[in-house]
Structure formats: structure tokens, C-alpha cells
Amino acid sequence: MYTIKEVSEKLNVSEHTLRFWAKSGFFPFVKRDKNNIRLFSDNDLEWVRIVICLRSVGIDNKSVKKYIELCILGDKTIKERYLIIKNTKDKALKQLKELQKQIELLSYKENFYEKLINENLKDTWNPMNSLK
Amino acid sequence: MYTIKEVSEKLNVSEHTLRFWAKSGFFPFVKRDKNNIRLFSDNDLEWVRIVICLRSVGIDNKSVKKYIELCILGDKTIKERYLIIKNTKDKALKQLKELQKQIELLSYKENFYEKLINENLKDTWNPMNSLK
DNA sequence: TATTGACATTAGAGCCACTCTCAGGTATAA
DNA sequence: TTATACCTGAGAGTGGCTCTAATGTCAATA
Numbered sequence: 367m368y369t370i371k372e373v374s375e376k377l378n379v380s381e382h383t384l385r386f387w388a389k390s391g392f393f394p395f396v397k398r399d400k401n402n403i404r405l406f407s408d409n410d411l412e413w414v415r416i417v418i419c420l421r422s423v424g425i426d427n428k429s430v431k432k433y434i435e436l437c438i439l440g441d442k443t444i445k446e447r448y449l450i451i452k453n454t455k456d457k458a459l460k461q462l463k464e465l466q467k468q469i470e471l472l473s474y475k476e477n478f479y480e481k482l483i484n485e486n487l488k489d490t491w492n493p494m495n496s497l498k
Numbered sequence: 499m500y501t502i503k504e505v506s507e508k509l510n511v512s513e514h515t516l517r518f519w520a521k522s523g524f525f526p527f528v529k530r531d532k533n534n535i536r537l538f539s540d541n542d543l544e545w546v547r548i549v550i551c552l553r554s555v556g557i558d559n560k561s562v563k564k565y566i567e568l569c570i571l572g573d574k575t576i577k578e579r580y581l582i583i584k585n586t587k588d589k590a591l592k593q594l595k596e597l598q599k600q601i602e603l604l605s606y607k608e609n610f611y612e613k614l615i616n617e618n619l620k621d622t623w624n625p626m627n628s629l630k
Numbered sequence: 631t632a633t634t635g636a637c638a639t640t641a642g643a644g645c646c647a648c649t650c651t652c653a654g655g656t657a658t659a660a
Numbered sequence: 661t662t663a664t665a666c667c668t669g670a671g672a673g674t675g676g677c678t679c680t681a682a683t684g685t686c687a688a689t690a
Contacts (some may be wrong), residue, residue, distance in 0.1 A: 369637080369638075371637075371638085374635095382676075382677070383640095383676085384586055385675075390676095401684080402638080402639065403639075403685090404638085404639090407624050415603070416607075422517060422600055423597075423600060423604075424596075427675075427676070428675095444611060444615060448608070448611035448614075451608050452608050453605045454604055455605060458597060458600055458601045458604060461603065462594070462597050462598070465590060465593060465597060466594070467555075467556075468590055469557060469587060470552060471547070471548070472583055472586055472587040472590060473587060476584050476587055482580075483580060497574075502667075502668095503666075512649075514631090514650070515648065517669085518666085533656060533657085533668085534655090535666090535667055535668075536667090536668095553690095558646080559647070
């Protein structure tokens with residue numbers, strides 16, 4: 367069983383965020399010890415991982431909450447949950463493409479600056495000039 | 499020359515955001531017509547693209563502003579700008595890896611649900627059970 | 631035994647980056 | 661000349677943290 371701090375370190379999410387998520391009802395199953403301290407099981411960690419996954423792909427907190435509620439409702443919500451995960455994956459794939467495009471642009475500019483520095487040329491990329 | 503609306507459509511950023519960015523000093527070079535309406539040149543569009551790029555990789559507005567100010571200062575800031583772009587690219591590459599991991603997890607779960615639906619099995623993924 | 635330090639808890643204020651609403655200005659078209 | 665389709669700025673509202681403050685538990689040390 368892990369405290370908030372340990373979960374925070376294991377999964378690289380701030381304690382603040384974990385408490386905020388807890389307050390938002392993302393972890394209805396996490397137990398407390400006699401001093402009211404949250405104890406996450408290994409299985410709970412997997413849940414946190416899913417929340418991280420959904421959030422990092424830009425699913426808003428309300429929808430994350432809804433997904434969790436569907437899980438708790440059990441088998442009869444499987445199709446709905448399937449669709450949420452599928453749509454989320456599709457969204458993530460789009461983001462991946464977008465990110466690749468941004469990396470290309472950044473690489474282009476990195477290269478551009480490298481050349482400028484090496485060749486000691488003037489910068490032709492400034493408010494008054496064009497990219498290409 | 500393009501109005502805010504046209505830029506918004508071309509680059510898929512809301513007019514609100516563009517105005518917000520303008521107010522934040524991200525486009526000090528954009529001209530206005532006699533009615534005070536912003537007119538973006540093709541070159542300005544490239545600037546907006548860079549801002550989109552930096553923002554979408556999570557560079558905060560203050561740092562975006564700083565980068566723009568460095569550009570305006572001209573040649574003597576090239577090395578500093580190079581480092582900003584390089585660090586941003588590295589950050590983006592990390593995000594790419596992270597995103598790929600998330601997509602893997604989503605695919606795993608998608609598959610899991612698909613099987614459940616096809617085989618009409620019970621859901622073993624719920625608060626009380628483990629992922630594997 | 632008292633206190634120090636490392637942990638935990640909550641409520642709630644503050645912050646960032648939008649996002650939206652509003653009131654108002656201009657230009658063309660019916 | 662009124663409708664529409666734009667544009668403008670100011671400023672309120674929102675989401676999702678992020679941080680602070682006040683408080684509590686417990687183990688170790690002076």
C-alpha cells in the first residue's frame with residue numbers, strides 16, 4: 367500500500383494533483399488508515415495510470431469522472447466504456463501527428479539557427495523577414 | 499493580408515485566443531487598417547505558427563513573450579534563441595514518447611474491451627480487480 | 631518528557647491560459 | 661435604413677491545477 371507521496375513519486379504526478387483528483391472523485395475505492403491517511407493498492411495505481419492517460423490526452427475532468435462512474439456500474443457499461451477508450455485513442459493518434467509536425471518545425475528552426483551560428487551569418491528570421 | 503477570422507480559420511486557433519495572444523504582446527508587428535482592424539501578412543502567419551508550436555509543446559506565455567522579444571533584439575540573441583528552440587524540441591520529443599506510451603495503454607484497453615464485447619465475457623477490469 | 635521533523639489531512643485562495651459575453655464601431659447589401 | 665457580418669476592447673467566468681495555512685499523528689532525539 368502506498369501513501370500519496372509514494373504514488374506521486376512512482377507515477378510522477380504532484381501530491382497536490384492527486385489530492386485534487388481524489389477530491390474530484392477519481393479514486394472512490396482508495397482506502398484510508400486509522401489516521402485518515404490514503405493508502406493506494408497496486409491495483410489503485412493502475413487506476414491512477416488510466417486517469418493520467420486520459421488527462422494527458424486532454425480528456426476533461428468531468429469526462430474522466432464519468433468513465434470512472436461507468437466502470438463502477440459494471441458489465442452493462444462495457445460498450446460505452448469501449449467507445450470512450452476508442453475515441454480517446456483516436457484523439458491521441460491525432461495529437462501524435464500534430465506533435466510530429468511541431469517537432470519538424472522545431473527541428474527546421476534548430477537547424478536554421480545552428481547554421482547561422484556556425485557560419486556566423488545574419489539572422490534572416492525576424493519580424494520583418496520570412497521563414498523560407 | 500488576413501483578418502483575425504481568416505487567421506483563425508487557416509491555423510485552427512480561436513479568434514479569442516489570437517486576440518488574447520495579441521494583447522499578451524505576441525504579435526507586436528501586426529499592422530492595423532484605418533479602422534483599427536488587425537491585418538496579418540503571410541510572414542505574420544509564420545509567426546503565429548511558431549507561437550502555436552511553442553504553446554502546444556507547453557512553453558508558457560511568459561517564455562513565448564521572451565522568445566519574441568529576443569527575436570526583435572536581432573542577431574546578438576541568436577545563441578539564446580537557438581537554445582530555447584533546442585530545449586523546446588527536446589521537450590517535445592519527450593512528450594512524443596510519453597504520448598506513444600499512453601497510446602499503447604489505450605490500445606491495450608481497447609483490445610481488452612473488444613474481446614469482452616465479442617466473447618460476451620464479464621468485465622474483469624473494475625475497481626476491485628487488476629489490469630493484468 | 632518535551633520538542634523537533636517528517637509525514638499526512640482539509641479548506642480555500644491564487645494563478646494561468648484561455649473562453650465567453652457585452653457594448654459598441656464600421657462597411658456593404660437589400 | 662435597417663439588417664448582417666464583420667471587427668474592436670474590457671472584463672467576467674471557467675477549468676485545472678498549484679500553493680498556503682492550519683491542524684494532526686507519530687517516531688526519534690535532547
